[in-house]
Amino acid sequence: MKHINIGLFGFGCVGQGLYETINNSKNFSGEVTKICIKNPDKPRQLDDSFFTVVPSDILNDAHIDVVVELIDDADVALDIVTQALKNGKSVVTANKKMVAENLEYLVELQKETGRAILYEGAVCGSIPIIRTLEEYFGHEPLNELKGIFNGSTNYILTKIFEENIDYETALDQAQALGFAESDPRLDVQGYDAKFKLSILLTHAFGIHVPPSQIVNLGIDRLKPSDLEYARDKELQIKLVAKAVKSEGQVYGFVIPQFIKAEESLAGIQNEFNAVSLTGEFCDEQLFIGKGAGSLPTGAAVLSDISALSYDYQYEYKKHYNLGKLPFSNDPSIQVYVSFNRPLDINLQDFESLKSKFFCFEQSYVVGNIKLSRLLKASWRENPNVNIIVQPTFDQEENQRLSIEELELEVSDLRKGQEILEKISL
Amino acid sequence: MKHINIGLFGFGCVGQGLYETINNSKNFSGEVTKICIKNPDKPRQLDDSFFTVVPSDILNDAHIDVVVELIDDADVALDIVTQALKNGKSVVTANKKMVAENLEYLVELQKETGRAILYEGAVCGSIPIIRTLEEYFGHEPLNELKGIFNGSTNYILTKIFEENIDYETALDQAQALGFAESDPRLDVQGYDAKFKLSILLTHAFGIHVPPSQIVNLGIDRLKPSDLEYARDKELQIKLVAKAVKSEGQVYGFVIPQFIKAEESLAGIQNEFNAVSLTGEFCDEQLFIGKGAGSLPTGAAVLSDISALSYDYQYEYKKHYNLGKLPFSNDPSIQVYVSFNRPLDINLQDFESLKSKFFCFEQSYVVGNIKLSRLLKASWRENPNVNIIVQPTFDQEENQRLSIEELELEVSDLRKGQEILEKISL
Numbered sequence: 001m002k003h004i005n006i007g008l009f010g011f012g013c014v015g016q017g018l019y020e021t022i023n024n025s026k027n028f029s030g031e032v033t034k035i036c037i038k039n040p041d042k043p044r045q046l047d048d049s050f051f052t053v054v055p056s057d058i059l060n061d062a063h064i065d066v067v068v069e070l071i072d073d074a075d076v077a078l079d080i081v082t083q084a085l086k087n088g089k090s091v092v093t094a095n096k097k098m099v100a101e102n103l104e105y106l107v108e109l110q111k112e113t114g115r116a117i118l119y120e121g122a123v124c125g126s127i128p129i130i131r132t133l134e135e136y137f138g139h140e141p142l143n144e145l146k147g148i149f150n151g152s153t154n155y156i157l158t159k160i161f162e163e164n165i166d167y168e169t170a171l172d173q174a175q176a177l178g179f180a181e182s183d184p185r186l187d188v189q190g191y192d193a194k195f196k197l198s199i200l201l202t203h204a205f206g207i208h209v210p211p212s213q214i215v216n217l218g219i220d221r222l223k224p225s226d227l228e229y230a231r232d233k234e235l236q237i238k239l240v241a242k243a244v245k246s247e248g249q250v251y252g253f254v255i256p257q258f259i260k261a262e263e264s265l266a267g268i269q270n271e272f273n274a275v276s277l278t279g280e281f282c283d284e285q286l287f288i289g290k291g292a293g294s295l296p297t298g299a300a301v302l303s304d305i306s307a308l309s310y311d312y313q314y315e316y317k318k319h320y321n322l323g324k325l326p327f328s329n330d331p332s333i334q335v336y337v338s339f340n341r342p343l344d345i346n347l348q349d350f351e352s353l354k355s356k357f358f359c360f361e362q363s364y365v366v367g368n369i370k371l372s373r374l375l376k377a378s379w380r381e382n383p384n385v386n387i388i389v390q391p392t393f394d395q396e397e398n399q400r401l402s403i404e405e406l407e408l409e410v411s412d413l414r415k416g417q418e419i420l421e422k423i424s425l
Numbered sequence: 426m427k428h429i430n431i432g433l434f435g436f437g438c439v440g441q442g443l444y445e446t447i448n449n450s451k452n453f454s455g456e457v458t459k460i461c462i463k464n465p466d467k468p469r470q471l472d473d474s475f476f477t478v479v480p481s482d483i484l485n486d487a488h489i490d491v492v493v494e495l496i497d498d499a500d501v502a503l504d505i506v507t508q509a510l511k512n513g514k515s516v517v518t519a520n521k522k523m524v525a526e527n528l529e530y531l532v533e534l535q536k537e538t539g540r541a542i543l544y545e546g547a548v549c550g551s552i553p554i555i556r557t558l559e560e561y562f563g564h565e566p567l568n569e570l571k572g573i574f575n576g577s578t579n580y581i582l583t584k585i586f587e588e589n590i591d592y593e594t595a596l597d598q599a600q601a602l603g604f605a606e607s608d609p610r611l612d613v614q615g616y617d618a619k620f621k622l623s624i625l626l627t628h629a630f631g632i633h634v635p636p637s638q639i640v641n642l643g644i645d646r647l648k649p650s651d652l653e654y655a656r657d658k659e660l661q662i663k664l665v666a667k668a669v670k671s672e673g674q675v676y677g678f679v680i681p682q683f684i685k686a687e688e689s690l691a692g693i694q695n696e697f698n699a700v701s702l703t704g705e706f707c708d709e710q711l712f713i714g715k716g717a718g719s720l721p722t723g724a725a726v727l728s729d730i731s732a733l734s735y736d737y738q739y740e741y742k743k744h745y746n747l748g749k750l751p752f753s754n755d756p757s758i759q760v761y762v763s764f765n766r767p768l769d770i771n772l773q774d775f776e777s778l779k780s781k782f783f784c785f786e787q788s789y790v791v792g793n794i795k796l797s798r799l800l801k802a803s804w805r806e807n808p809n810v811n812i813i814v815q816p817t818f819d820q821e822e823n824q825r826l827s828i829e830e831l832e833l834e835v836s837d838l839r840k841g842q843e844i845l846e847k848i849s850l
Binding site: 024025026027028131264282283284287289302307 | 442446449450451452453550551552553556557560561562563564565566689692704705706707708709710711712713714715718720721723724725727728731732742743
């Protein structure tokens with residue numbers, strides 16, 4: 001096994017986890033020889049001689065075999081990765097945004113340069129999902145991929161249901177314990193999970209789908225009335241990323257979903273992540289593990305580095321060998337949509353509606369809507385609106401409400417609210 | 426990618442599943458060219474020209490690259506595999522007994538011949554556990570491996586607890602539905618799970634442990650009183666295979682275990698299998714999937730065949746690179762032991778006892794016993810005795826009963842039973 005000299009960009013949580021993992025691994029032959037950091041004044045645990053602020057000290061060092069990129073900024077990361085590959089170095093990265101937004105380019109760049117970029121640490125921390133999709137399910141047609149790809153939101157949702165608290169209280173707790181960032185928007189609005197889904201779409205179905213084409217909705221608008229609705233029906237809410245092959249195309253999204261207690265994803269609690277694959281032959285496979293954290297992600301990065309010691313590369317088998325499947329937002333999904341005032345949503349955007357509850361404080365409808373409509377609907381950005389996927393549960397009557405009649409009811413509701421407001425003025 | 430010509434031994438459930446999987450796989454380049462069977466008179470779905478009863482028709486055919494061995498008989502299988510490797514062919518097998526009992530020899534034979542033998546299909550069907558241990562956790566020290574490795578027994582145990590039925594009724598149902606063999610002993614007595622554990626010990630901890638050194642107890646002596654005990658305490662029973670690294674050594678066993686509803690293995694139902702790994706960096710990883718069946722196992726075998734197309738071999742990294750850990754049966758485990766009559770067990774075999782219930786129909790004790798004692802104790806073969814691992818649950822008082830005093834009680838109980846029997850005569 002080759003000895004590997006590693007040049008590291010970034011020495012934050014994952015970088016330090018990687019350093020510790022390497023030092024404690026019994027049969028890995030390699031070492032971090034140089035670390036490029038942004039802020040040279042920050043106190044560090046290692047000797048000054050390890051550090052540099054000049055990227056070319058790593059990128060142009062002929063003794064460095066592998067560049068490990070663990071910084072936050074996706075644009076700077078792309079520059080580093082590009083230069084490293086062009087300089088004949090292989091790359092390991094955990095930057096999900098950078099990989100998701102540039103995967104087609106990165107695949108081409110690997111072909112051009114003959115060097116590899118591995119990014120297992122970018123998707124669900126220590127769960128070996130990309131490697132498993134590449135190696136083990138390379139020949140098996142997959143029908144569905146779904147899971148819980150974000151540990152922070154899953155921690156928050158777990159606390160909400162375990163401790164009967166509201167979203168804001170649970171977010172505060174998660175931040176205090178380090179399970180949520182001080183700026184949690186990437187997590188709680190579903191972007192982080194969407195980047196991961198975009199990457200997995202390439203390895204599971206062979207298609208590159210830019211994150212901008214995928215609908216993502218978060219958990220940050222969960223109202224107490226939404227939680228009451230879920231608790232009444234003995235449902236949990238999870239932030240689910242999902243991709244489905246259906247009728248010769250693939251659709252996918254990241255949206256909170258009502259989950260019954262007996263479903264496989266219901267048991268995924270706290271900061272754990274899960275990926276479920278359903279194949280044509282193997283049936284459902286579920287992989288569960290810690291999706292983030294210094295050591296779990298460090299271990300995933302180390303596993304990639306060691307794969308480079310035997311010249312491992314992703315082959316993108318499904319991308320090259322399968323008839324290309326189109327990604328489509330045409331399919332419709334059944335959603336529960338709660339809103340504060342009738343003007344907040346446009347009922348005409350729905351394909352059909354099956355139930356509703358109108359009241360002065362908080363109303364909701366349940367109906368089918370095309371993902372393409374959801375992607376464009378301006379009302380989905382309204383902070384008063386919350387959207388949760390509601391699967392059709394067993395033994396449910398399949399009634400169909402008239403959208404026109406509901407429009408009239410909504411109009412009455414609006415008038416009533418206006419009158420009430422005038423009175424209270 | 427090389428085109429692979431496959432010579433197949435056996436055309437039962439898994440063999441036919443493999444054939445179907447290959448025919449429906451979109452990007453696999455290979456075909457089954459010859460099938461060696463035992464019984465030429467059985468009606469087959471394929472043309473006669475595919476079949477032979479002469480092993481050398483495959484083993485000496487220079488056009489065949491890969492031999493796939495899917496027969497029942499472990500001794501015959503070993504001969505086939507040995508000859509195939511010596512003739513320069515790589516091998517894929519799903520024969521857990523053959524692999525477990527000969528792993529050290531098979532590792533040497535691979536070194537000698539330079540050919541590979543892969544056996545993912547032998548362990549937990551479609552769960553890619555060996556490949557994941559080899560590739561992904563090659564560098565990570567593992568602390569624990571446990572799981573549910575046998576689908577038939579898990580199906581039976583699920584039905585027992587879901588439908589409130591006894592062992593015999595559940596076994597009959599499982600056999601009627603094809604989830605249990607007509608001779609279920611290998612499954613229900615824990616041998617099948619033990620073969621798998623023995624194989625995983627090599628890939629997880631780098632040690633070869635012959636199955637004969639591992640304690641296995643089954644579910645075939647579960648009495649209604651044992652089930653009542655579990656239901657009273659809101660526990661389930663699962664047949665758990667487990668290996669633990671502790672104090673510089675590894676111990677392991679296959680024994681039924683009481684499981685609390687919130688434990689990860691409690692959610693594994695019906696014919697599903699699960700493998701849980703706990704690593705030093707990655708924390709707990711859980712892999713769940715169908716452990717058996719024609720297509721899931723066929724898919725695992727195909728995945729191995731396709732890995733051979735790029736000359737993949739197991740590297741046995743942990744075996745070669747780690748300081749060899751000794752396997753030991755010296756550690757003691759806490760067990761619940763139920764028995765019919767006091768003479769059925771020997772209380773002196775226990776390290777300590779913490780609770781007991783004596784009555785005329787069915788009695789039990791809970792205490793600690795060394796695995797080495799359990800391995801040798803003749804009373805564990807007694808059909809009236811049932812043993813279940815009982816972990817120490819939270820908030821349990823840690824009382825210690827005097828073995829001597831219990832001996833006296835047991836002696837009284839015995840006298841009482843003898844008197845009762847005389848009366849009823």
